[in-house]
Amino acid sequence: MKKVSHLLLLSSLICLPQISYAKQEIAAANNIEYPKHLTNWRIIGTSLRNDNNTQRAILGNAIAIKAARAGIKKINWPKGAILAKLVWKNETLPTWQAATVPGDFVHAEIMVRDAKKYAATGGWGFARWTGLELTPHGKDSSSAQACFDCHQAASGTDYVFTQPAKLP
Helix, strand or coil: CHHHHHHHHHHHHHHHHHHHHCCCCCCEECCCCCCCCHHHHHHEEEEEEEEEEEEEEEECCHHHHHHHHHCCCCCCCCCCEECCCCCCCCEECEEEEEEEEEEEEEEEEEEEEECCHHHHCEEEEEEEEEEECCECCCCCCCHHHHHHHHHHHHHHCCCCCCCCCCCC
């Protein structure tokens, strides 16, 4: 009996941390799933928006990274490329007032390349999740259309505002 109790205790100590740290399922936005392991993706570029005091890190899946690093001036984003934009409010670093750092997390935005599936929006699927809870923003094609309307300004670069950062 003592041996069984020890085994149960040991099993609990091993299993409970796994259960308590299990991430909740993230609901889809605009029928697009939130990419698993997104925070392990590589960076394509960054941007600052002065109009709303935010900064962004633009990440890409392996397909997007390959296209971004091909050294071509006008990128032809292939099917399956996914761009992810993580957005934070700007904050001044208290210990170094000249530094602007990420503050509160605002939202994550995803663009998925599939020319056939998303023909109505320039070949891109658009989705957004707000806050650290990653609450889906928009549940139908009207929110994707709103994204695409804004991205019309980048029609010359395949509807993508991001310019890959130059790397040594």
